[in-house]
Structures are given as structure tokens and as C-alpha cells.
Amino acid sequence: MIEKSQAAEAAPGSKLDVDAIVIGAGFAGLLAIYKLRQAGLTVQALEASDSIGGVWNWNRYPGARCDVESMQYSYSFSEELQQEWEWSERYATQPEILRYIEHVADRFDLNRHVQLNTRVVSATYQAHENAWQIQTQSGREITARFCIMATGCLSAARMPEFPGKEKFKGDILHTGHWPKSGYDFSGKHVAVIGTGSSGIQAIPMIAKTAKSLTVLQRTATYSVPARNRVLDATEKRAWKANYAQLREMARYAPSGTLYEFGERKAEETPPQEQTAEFEKRWAKGGPGFLRAFSDISSSPIANKAAGDFIRAKIAEVVQDPEKRRLLTPATTLPVGSKRICVDTGYFETFNRDNVDLIDIRNDPIKGIEENGLSTQNRKFDLDCIVFAIGFDVIVGSLMKIGIKGRDGRTLKEKWKNGPGTYLGLMVAGFPNLFLVTGPGSPSVLTNMMVSIEQHIEWITSCLQTMRQQGNNYIEPDEAAESKWMDDANSLAETMPFLRANSWYMASPESGSSPRRFMLYSGGVGTYREICDRVAEKNYPGFNICARHTVFDVATDLS
Template structure:
């Protein structure tokens, strides 16, 4: 049996098994252990960090400000850690999570390099049997998945891929050693959030970079910068107020808007343009936060979308390249909006080409590169920035079997079904951290994670105190919640895009809008009310 931080496991039965050691898994382990539960945590990687362990590609960076993208459970941790930039880079976030693991002595209960392959519920013992690729068989009363919303990479299958003699790289499985593209002809497939971060970095190294784009994306400037000592001191002095505002906010962090947020229709054209310009200059999500109706009104959204397209035309010198980079098939914000550093400016370099693979699709790889329908490209390396099977992919890759032999894959065949995004009926004592049907990917993730982890820990403590053995959603409550999630989404512009929020990037995946759009603050209140009412909507036995 694999070693756990240097020693073999002494027992095969636990109160809880946690799957994953990123932001969610580390805090879940900390809180359960603090509450007296015996826990084993399994992590597929050779280190902790989750998303930030796997995604090491050049330019990898968080799009939430560092002061918000951190734990709030320990005032001591808040005071001792100093973030260096407004938007932290991957290495800094990974150092932070390793510091957390060490500071709170979490590693002794984490089994690394161990992937959970199945979790099977026994109706006889009311226990989950968890099996791993290392041969472990562990029983636990509770199984808690902290597998992440964006952790199952999408790997397109192309004819001839195995014949390619160059190097293939997947951004979500980036090598731990530095990759040097100097002097190489490089191809990047994908212009989502990852591609937008990656492309400027590779363009600075490569002899030539060819970007293969299916769908252009709106991107806003990050305006990243180092944090001054005065700013760090101010954050540390006001963390309680910052955290409380985050918990009550719609998206898990607060953004200072340009003036008072207003309807696009309440302003004159000159006022509207001035507000757009100021938001663009401030960077990040400021522009979006400065208006009240950009995600609800298609007509209002067009003003903002036109503004971003005008900025692309202003920045990119080649009019044809600028046109190719302008989104025209979805409203601004209906897909996750990347924030970038010199993404559009990169296309002014003389060593970059842009290929529209909607018009000229990739047909096959060759030993020396790849062929599209109309052209052939000689390449030394190809980077896949092709996204994830979001929200459900990592769960579906574990063979999870609940009552009466029902698998999660079977139950979710037409789309995920959950109550509050926390549990799915027919799978007692199985908890999902930031699962489909919760705000999750529409928020600043650490705040959403903390809310779920604290709710689950409180629930398990309540069950223990009351002598209750199992908890699972009532079928009606689950049905009503799924309907509510869909109904709320229907009042927004999110369903107008073929995005990964709906699973549209994965062939054959059901088109269901998966996250909850009602806002994290409102969702928190709903969850608290459910718990206060004796876990209303759940069946307790």
C-alpha cells in the first residue's frame, strides 16, 4: 500500500474519505479533523494544490485578486502571508497552498499519487467502499469529493496524432520542468482563458507561433501590478470587513465600480462610453461591475460588446486579424471573461499567425505538423489549450455507485441532478464540494469552497450529535432545485452562448446550464435556512 507522508495507513476504515487536495480538499480535511472526525484524503498528484498543481503552463495566473483568492478561516494565516501581485501567478498560489498544508499539519492524512477509481455504497453497512489505482480498499461513512470543477482535461482526438514527431503539451498536465520554445515553430490550439494567458508568453520565445482558434473570446485587460507595502498593510488591517463583504456578495468578491453601478440605458451615449473607457483602464471586472444590466439585457449587452470589439480594432493593427479576434456569436459575459496581459497586442508581433479553424478546420496531424482543410503547417511543438469537461467530468471519471446499483453516470446521463449542488438523491452520505447546481465557477472559488466545506462539516457534526446514520436529498426537493437553477439561468444571457457552462465544448455531453446564477450571497442564505430547518429537503435516517 502506498505510503502516507512516510508511513503506511494503520486502518482501512474512516469517518470520512476526501478525494482531492486542492483548496477544497485541504480545508475539508482541516475542518473535519478539527471537529474530531477520522479522515483519509486521496490525491492523484505527487503534491497538494489541485488546479494549481496541475496547471503550470507559462502565464498561468488567477483572475481573482489575491487578497480575495485566499482562505479566511485563519486570521493568523491572513497576517503572516504576503501576496506580491494583484493577480497571483501559479507558483505563488502553489506555495501558498503548500504553506497551508504544512502550517496546519495536513500532510499526515493525505495519500499522494493515488487516484480514486471507484466509490461504492453499501446499503447493508451504510458505508462507502473507496478503491484506488494503488489497490487501496477503504471504508468510510462519508465520501466527500473535492475533485474540482475544472480538473478533467478535454483532449481532442485528431487523426494521425500519434504520428506527430514533435512535442505535444496539454496545459492541464504541464511538465514540472521548464519548457523552452526558443527557436521553435509552435502551434497553440484554443483561445479560451488558458490560451489567452499562454499565447503572449510563448510568442515571446518561439521562432513562430501559429494560433488555431475556433471561437474568438472577449477578453478584458487585467492591469496587473505588484502590491505595495501600504496596500498589503491595508488588506491585513481590513480582512474581517473584506471577508464579510465577499461572503455577502454575488460573485464571492467585491469590485470597485466606476461610480455608482447604473443601467446602460440610463446614461447618454457620451456618459456610457466614458464609463466603459474608465472601466477598461482600471482593468479586471471593473467595467462589468459598473453596470447593472449587462448580463440580463441583450440590447444593453450589445453596447458593451461593441465597445470591446472597438478596443480590439484599436489595438490590433491588421484589420483582418482584428476582425478574426472579434466575438460575434455570444453576448459579452455569457462565457467566462478572461482577463489578460497584452493578449491582443501580441497579434501585432511579426512571429505570430492566426488560423480560423471554423472556416479551415484541422483535419489531421502529420509527422511534421498538422493539416487543415486548406493548408499544412510545419510545427516542432503543439500545445493543447482545449479546456475541461467542466463540473461533472472529474466526478464521472470515478465509478460512483449508489443505492440499488445505480451509478452516477447513469443518473446524470441527461445532465447533472443535485440538491443545492451538494448531494444527489440515491447516493447517501456522498457530498460534492462546489458541484453542479451551486454557484461554483461563477464565483471567486475559495469563498464558494469555504461556504460548502463549512456547511458539510456542520452537517456531519449535526448528524453525529443526533445519532443519524445517513443523509440524502428528497427526490422532490432535488427536482425542484434543478428546475429553480434552470429558471434563474433563463432570465440571464448565459444560455445564449455555447459555453462549457452548458457542456457545449464536450461532444455528446448534454446541454444543461450547470452552475447556479442566483448569486453566492443569496445561495449562502438558502443553504443556512435549509440547515436551520433541520436539513429541509434532505432525508435523514
């Protein structure tokens, strides 16, 4: 699959000049290579792992699966690719998605532009050259006119520092950095900390073979059944026959995913009919449940109706009264204020005799010991601890790189009171640096494939326009950036997002300023139209010009 020359980082001290450097080789990074290369730019991608795939390379935990249907969670840039690839299930597993990514990289000859095992430690804008200088962990330097951060929203795994962790004699795993060789839980006493999406997927699988499983939960989570199934040939043919039309519809759908969108308002629907519609959605499975009525995200009454229905379903499934109580989300937590989870047998798992549930909000973890862990009130002997606590989302991977902009200011300093971008694409003070699905964009509120394609297409088109105009410098205005983020936060105030303590929120380091919503919640279609209008009007809000530099001709890597 991967050429040997790409399996390790180049020798320290060697230099390379390219038009564009891409950080990351997941879905976004690979598409960036394809599009930028098509546009005539020389490009090099750097990937910290020993394999391509991004989040689908790192997240190999048992039960790992996409929550967007397979026929929609894929690239749309090639009709031949769409027609030839065969998805096997409604919701693809991690191994199948990774096989798809590897197939795409092979089919379009993208691997030769990827350097693996290469961790970027710094990216510094050199004003005198109007270029970015990238330094890797081994000391290699790469110079590029443009820097595209395709580092991923869910790639910086968060590992808490519980006291005593280093003394534990058993195995410690993280769902976001799962061993490629897998892990055998047979006959072991296991604890899983965290009940977000990865925990909800992994817990049912671990419980099947573990001798005992203790789940440590802080907050009860809304989850709907996936109703996963094998895709039949007729269904796949129907998608493929209409892909062009369906893809175009998805590009302007609110979340970039095609659901059966309910047109009625729950507030205006009699209770019996409300329940019937929710039952239909529950039986079908998937996050389309939240599209049952048009006002679930805007009306507290409609939102509570959806939440009450899920709470009732949990009560039907979970037999033990205490576990049922702990697994039931609070009525004060709006549905959709956090990304809703999609599960296979999650709540049913807590009816197993070998599964226990601990509320660490009221019985917090004290620390980890040689043979297990202790909470305030209990002690657990364990062979394995699994952290399913997620990631430093959206900005975590960027913060791990020492990114220094035009005036020597670091991105971490710039964002100390919360991240700010213009259109979610660029940051004032950081010329020629593009972010893919970063803060200020629809990002993780959406089908990431649709958002990734929109970003890469916009960035590529922008660079082509600049080249045609003889320009090589682009940077957003501070005022445009500030207004964009203020507008995004104001928009979120009309929705349920601000009513939950979720990872959608950014907290300033000082703790003095209010927490702010990090994303654009106006929908993929509206966001796309805004970005397109900016491009059509010759990029208002951006400073674009030509700057004479010593860096004019890039080396051809082909």
C-alpha cells in the same frame, strides 16, 4: 514538505476505516481536512498527483495566473494566516499560489492526512454498512461513513483525438497537465489550439521565444486587460486591517468577489457617460469591467454596449484587418455568457511578425502528421503542439471515478441526461456523498475560494448536527433535487448564459433533451442564504436518519 510515508500509495490489500474520505488535495480538499478534523472526525484525503495543490499543481503553463485578485483569492478561516502571508502581485501567478497552498498545508499540519500518487478508481455505497468503499488503482480499499468529492471543477483535462496524433514526432503539451520541468519554446515552430483563458494567458508568453506561433481559434473571446502590478505595502495593510469586514461582504457579494459595483443602469445612462465609465474600468483592469453598470447581465441593450466597447478596443490594438476580424467576438455573443478572460498583452501579441491566426471554424483541422498538422486548406510544419482546449468541466473528474450509489446505479447513468443535485451539494440515490462546488451550485461563476469555504463549512456543520442528533445517514429527495435544478435553469434563462455554446451547459448523451445550464446563477449571497435556511429548518429536502451498521467506530489516524 511532504513526508516520505505519503509520497506513494499504501500497499495493495491494506485496509483503512475513517469517518470521512476526501477525494482531492487542492484548496477544497485541504480545507475539508482542516474543518472535519476540527469537528472531531477522522479523515483521509487521496490525491492522484505526486503533489498537493489541485488545479494549481497541474496548470503550470507559462503565464498561468489567477483572474481573482490575490488579496481575495485566499482562505479566510485563520486570521493569523491572513496577516502573515504576503502576496506580491495584484493577480498571483501559479508558482506563488502553489507556494501559498504548501504553506497552509505545512502550517496546519494537513500533509499527514494526504496520501499522494493515489488515484481513486471506484467509490461504492455499501448499504448494509451505510458506508462508502473506496478502491484505488493499486487495489487498496478504504471504508468511510462519508465521502467528500473535492475533485475540482477544472481538473479533468480534455485531450482531443485528432487523427494521426500518435505519429507526431514533436512534443504535445496540454496546459492542464504541464510538465513540472517546464518547456523551452526557443527557436521552435509552435501551434496553440484554443483561445480560452489558458490559451489567452499562454499565447503572449510562448510568442516571446518561439520562432513561429500559429494560433488555431474556433471562437473569438472577450478579454479585458489585467493591469497586473506589484502590490504595495500600503494597499496590503489596508486589506489586512479590514479583512474581517471585507470577507463578510464578499460572502454575500454576487460573485463572491468585491468589485466597485456600478449602481446605475447602462440603459438609463447617456452614451458619453457610458463610455467614460467603461474607459475607467478598462484602465483599472480586471473582470470588474462587467460591474460597470447594474444591468449588463440582465439587459441586452446594456450587454451590447459593453460588448461594443470591447470590440472597439480590439480594433484599436490589432493592426492586421483579417486578424482583427477573427479576434473580434460576434455581436450575437453576449458578454459574460462565458467567463470573461483577463489578459496581459493578448491582442497585442497578434501584431508580432512571428504570430499567425487560423480560424478553424471555417478551416477545420484535418489531422496531425509526423511533422505538424493540416487544416482543410493549409499545412503547418511544427516542433510542438499545445492544447489549450480546457477541461471536462465541473463533472469531468467525477465521471472518471466509478461512483455507484444506493441501488447499484452509477452516477454516470444517473446523469446521462445532465447532472442533477440538490443545492449543488448532494445527489439523490447517493447517501452520505457530498460534492464541493459541483453542478447546481454557484461554482465557477464565482470566486472559487468563497464558494469552497461556504460548501466545506456547510458540510461540516451538517455532519456535526447529524452526530448531535444521533444520525449517520443523509440523502436528498428526488423531488427536491429535480426542483432545484429546474429552478436553477429557469433562473439562468433571465441572464445571458443560455445564449452561448459554453462549457456552462450540459448536453444529454442522447441528444434528445434540451441542453441545460449546470450552475446556480442567483449569486453567492442568495445561495448562501438558501443553504443556511435549509440547515436552520433541520434540512428539508433531505432524508436524515440513524442506521445501525457494523461500522460504528473509526480508526484514529493521528
